[in-house]
Every structure is written in C-alpha cells, then in structure tokens.
Amino acid sequence: MPYSLARLLPRLSFRQLQVFHSVYQHLSYSRAAEQLGLTQPAVSSQIRQLEQALGQPVFEYVGKQLYITAAGERLEQVTRNMFADLERLQMELAEMQGQVRGELRLAAVSTAQYVVPYLLKGFLEQYPQIDVRLEIVNRARATQRLTENRDDLIIMGMPPESGALRSTPFLNNVMVPVVRTDNPLLQLDTVDPQTFLDANLLIREPGSGTRKALEQWCHQKRLTLSPYMQMGSNAAIKHGVLAGLGVAVLPKLSIQTELQLGELACLELEGFPLLRSWCTVHPAAKHPTPVMRAFLDYVQQQMGQLETLVYSEKT
Structure with a gap:
C-alpha cells in the first residue's frame, strides 16, 4: 500500500x-x-x-x-516539472542579486552543430556563471523533445509549422550543390538541375531538414528527385561525396574546410544556393527562465556579427 x-x-x-x-x-x-x-x-x-x-x-x-x-x-x-520549478527559483533568486546563473539546456539538430559553437563562445564569455548542456539530435528527435518540453531551446533549420511553437530566425542556412573536384559535371559549361539530381544523389533520411528543403525546392521547380543512396548524417554524405559515390546538397557550413582545401567544389546551378534560416524554437506557452531569456537576447543582438563570423571568406 x-x-x-x-x-x-x-x-x-x-x-x-x-x-x-x-x-x-x-x-x-x-x-x-x-x-x-x-x-x-x-x-x-x-x-x-x-x-x-x-x-x-x-x-x-x-x-x-x-x-x-x-x-x-x-x-x-512530475519530478521533471518540480526540478524545473526549483531551477527557475534558483535563477530568479540569483537575478534578484544582479546575477544571471544556472543551466541552459539546448538541443540542436545535427546540421546545427556547426553553428552552435559560434553562439556559445561569446555568450559564455559574457555569462561565465551559466552552465550549458547541449544535445545533438536528428530532426525527428528534436521535434519530439519540443513536444515533451525537455529543453529550454531547440536550434533547428526548419521548425514544425505549429501555432504552439515560437521560432525566431537568427542566421541564414546556405545550402549548396556539392561535387568532388574531379567530377565531370565541373567540366561542363552549364549544368541543368535535373542532370545534377540524376548524378548519383546522396541524400538524408525522410524527415531530415536538409532533405525537406530539397524536396520542397524540387516540388516548386517540378523536378524529379530520385536519390541514389540514403545516409543518416550530413557528415556521412560529405564523406560519400569525397569517396566519389555521388553528389549532394549540403549546408555550406558543413563543408567549408573541404572547400578551402580544394577537395570539394560548389557547382554553379540555377536556383542555388537554397536559403533557409537557423531558428531558436521553444513552446509558445513556455515561460522563459532568466538564463533562457539572456541567451535569446544575446542571439538577437549578435545576428549581424554572427553572419559575418560564420560565413567569413574562408572558402
């Protein structure tokens, strides 16, 4: 009993x-x-x-x-909510003393792992008493975590369309057609998009933000998307292109080193680059903690500098 x-x-x-x-x-x-x-x-x-x-x-x-x-x-x-309330109390008591301290729980989709370090470096320099816990997940898991309210914020490229969520864009996600530097497509004067898509396209799993963006673009252009191979991460796709398996559409951030080293090249293709936005996302009904509010304010203040920093002339 x-x-x-x-x-x-x-x-x-x-x-x-x-x-x-x-x-x-x-x-x-x-x-x-x-x-x-x-x-x-x-x-x-x-x-x-x-x-x-x-x-x-x-x-x-x-x-x-x-x-x-x-x-x-x-x-x-029950206990998750209880601990969250106690943590909020701790933050609010610190705020009464003119401090911002506590834990920031972030989750980011795998493609956003290239963006998050740029956000955190300056933020933690400004707020050294904040501890950050970061989880890298796929888009399906990120959406589930939003539903379960497990994080303060999710960083993702294509938030679910829902009035129950609040998303704030802060940085362009530039997606480019990528080939290995010895790919024959680079020798052609012009390449039409369908030819590129038919050249052994490597693609993410259904539900991925990167794949969703490409599917939407193909639908708008009335192009046929017939993937050659499906892979579970952008890193795997990048290495697939490097190995000569095929071509891909990837966030430019994820291939900057390979572009700089001359191992990969961006193909000039009509309609590209695809521009989407990285966003911070949280349930609309969620009451921001002082730590969460500090991070959101910091991201908005740094939008201009962040664009320059992230997309510097490295490539």
Missing part, C-alpha cells in the same frame, strides 16, 4: 529523485552510478527506498534489459 502524502514526504528525498532521473535517462544503474559518482549498490538502494515509499516499482528488468514502468513514467513527468 502506498503511503498517504503526510507519511510519504518524510520518506522521499531529493537525492532519491536525482538518482531516479539519472537511471531514467540512461536506463542503466551502472551508468547512473558513474554519472553521479556513486557505487551501483548505492544507486540500487536509493531506487529500492523510492519504490518502497511509492508502493510500486518504477523500473523492471525483462531479461537483462531495464525498462521504465507506467508508475516510473508518471513520476518522471
């Missing part, structure tokens, strides 16, 4: 809930122990005490695989 609230509260501790969240994130007692600097028996003991207080298990093993129970899922939702 679970305890009443009056009897439950003295039997719960923040440490138990912290351990629970770590096990929940990793679905592993050993990895949670490593993250928290505890022994695995200590983690098991904390979870056992938590389950005794709640009157039902929050994790269960099926074979050797650890799974979250329905009770554990519900506990995670």
